[in-house]
Amino acid sequence: MISNSLLSHQKQQGMTLLEVIVALAVFSIAAVAIVKSLGEQMANMPILEQRTLAQWVASNQMVDARLTKDFPDIGQKTGQEELAGKEWYWRRDVIKTTDAKFRMIRITVSDDERFKRVAAQVSSYVHDPSS
Numbered sequence: 001m002i003s004n005s006l007l008s009h010q011k012q013q014g015m016t017l018l019e020v021i022v023a024l025a026v027f028s029i030a031a032v033a034i035v036k037s038l039g040e041q042m043a044n045m046p047i048l049e050q051r052t053l054a055q056w057v058a059s060n061q062m063v064d065a066r067l068t069k070d071f072p073d074i075g076q077k078t079g080q081e082e083l084a085g086k087e088w089y090w091r092r093d094v095i096k097t098t099d100a101k102f103r104m105i106r107i108t109v110s111d112d113e114r115f116k117r118v119a120a121q122v123s124s125y126v127h128d129p130s131s
Helices: 004-011 017-067
Strands: 075-083 086-096 102-110 118-127
Touching: 017 075, 017 086, 017 102, 017 118
Parallel strands: none
Antiparallel strands: 075 086, 086 102, 102 118
């Protein structure tokens, strides 16, 4: 004679159809969320690449500005530079500060000659070496 506990154990070994459907629904929702997230990340790749390249242009221009031995004159200078097969436009603003011994240098980089879309901007301060 077979005991009741053995029969009830044998009946509960598999999953019901409803449990399988619920598990597939949960998996499909998770899979859709992952695919959507990856799609958004891939869509942002060109923007991140543009900002990275513009940041490199700004950093290069800041190094050039800081390497000059003369105290920079107040004003604005513009130019362009090629990086990664693309033309970048930069603007260097030298701004007077409250301390006459210091000047602020701000480099702005854009892929547009009119600077309608600023891709990167860096600022730094320089000290008058003659004082």
